[in-house]
Ligand SMILES: Cc1ncc(C[n+]2csc(CCOP(=O)(O)OP(=O)(O)O)c2C)c(N)n1
């Protein structure tokens with residue numbers, strides 16, 4: 203009859219083992235008596251109770267809690283110092299069903315990240331911020347924070363904080379509660395059992411409100427940092443109760459439905475916004491159109507001014523017209539003219555996760571430095587299209603097809619060095635079959651209004667294709683002397 | 688036999704003493720001996736536990752404390768409401 207049953211134990215939202223350490227992997231990295239651990243436990247418990255673990259993304263900050271991702275078995279992103287609310291904004295907007303948490307210290311939120319928190323709150327982002335206020339910079343060894351109390355010593359206010367020199371402590375909860383948009387803001391304290399249980403309720407409430415789509419929610423958690431305060435854990439906790447709470451009064455500063463009705467931004471396809479949709483296609487038609495396209499990851503690199511970024515844009519726009527998923531990611535060198543520039547283009551039949559390409563399937567190298575920089579990154583089975591008569595003697599590429607196209611020279615003959623990139627486009631389409639030529643013509647015609655240039659572009663496109671077709675055996679691995687066999 | 692009991696993971700505990708200080712029944716203490724990591728871990732020393740769960744909530748470590756209760760399984764919230772804090 204009287205049998206013991208577990209009523210409290212480690213929340214399942216925590217990982218079973220924390221990979222941060224080699225041994226004692228069930229222990230956190232926090233100092234003994236640190237409030238971060240208690241805050242983590244309250245959050246983990248609430249996520250479990252609300253049944254949202256699988257859909258939760260925790261953004262960890264810079265500060266002692268930077269390693270939160272070792273503990274929460276949820277989605278995790280680690281943001282730059284102070285930027286967690288901005289990162290959380292993006293995560294929430296792109297995953298509206300996710301529960302998104304911005305976990306931040308007081309240095310992170312109230313100093314370097316002041317702008318991000320104010321604007322996320324002001325926009326009423328439907329995220330939950332857990333703001334751990336321990337009145338000091340913990341991780342870096344005890345510098346003054348915006349929340350450091352008047353008279354409180356720190357390594358950067360060794361005589362105690364003086365308002366005439368360092369200003370007064372900022373009460374973030376009160377400040378944010380002056381904004382219209384926030385739905386819920388409460389300050390709690392991890393100062394004793396009673397207050398910890400109050401904090402537990404506030405944490406749960408904030409996350410529940412987010413789940414209901416209430417808008418911006420924040421719980422400011424006054425928290426002991428025994429190490430920096432140089433106090434025994436029990437004393438530090440008492441200090442939070444006796445001192446910190448007196449300066450940062452506990453309570454609910456905001457608990458209302460925001461006045462504005464959230465406007466559903468119509469999620470128009472980008473092609474529609476840009477007015478390049480063409481005719482409306484059914485899913486089936488789209489599918490059949492996709493038969494004529496191939497997924498590819500493409501890197502285009504060269505000098506600024508060679509139309510490198512533009513070539514990438516053209517390919518991406520062609521992909522959009524063919525109802526592919528596309529991304530175009532430019533990367534500039536220090537100077538645009540004659541500096542190096544490159545862009546990454548992904549053509550895909552699936553949603554694209556990340557636009558970064560480290561190992562492209564196709565490289566268009568408009569000059570030798572670009573070839574040297576990216577040639578070796580091309581995937582086995584991939585294609586290198588090089589703007590030149592022959593490869594430099596010392597370069598060899600195993601397992602990739604190389605084609606050398608003297609695009610700059612051909613462009614000169616056509617009448618303008620500016621069309622070299624279009625010649626490479628012609629060669630690329632011929633070599634990879636990723637997109638139809640007719641689409642290239644349409645996109646180019648749409649892009650160039652000048653009649654003369656439009657004609658040159660057409661010639662260039664054909665020249666690139668023909669050069670590859672006639673003079674190069676695509677698929678052959680080039681010898682050091684040139685291109686193809 | 689007390690209504691509750693707690694088991695402290697002797698390695699995970701950092702010896703901060705918050706649970707000892709918070710236990711309403713004064714049933715916890717830090718041990719004389721050091722553990723493998725050089726701290727005096729907490730331990731239940733008196734058979735007075737009500738299973739209120741307070742030590743669990745004040746402890747910063749995710750899994751250092753496991754609380755047991757003699758009752759037929761009660762949901763967490765009921766357990767907490769019953770707690771005198
Ligand atoms: C851009 C940038 N500036 C400064 C730092 C150094 N830095 C690391 S943690 C920290 C302060 C963290 O304090 P707080 O947010 O209060 O967190 P705690 O460590 O107290 O939990 C600073 C300034 C950094 N990592 N990055």
Ligand code: SF4
Pocket residue numbers: 231232233235236237238266336340341426427428429430
């Ligand atoms: S320095 Fe302070 S905030 Fe950081 S882990 Fe230690 S007690 Fe916690």
Ligand code: SF4
Pocket residue numbers: 235695699700701702703704705706707728729745746747748751752
């Ligand atoms: S509160 Fe947790 S870490 Fe601290 S002494 Fe008790 S069991 Fe150990």
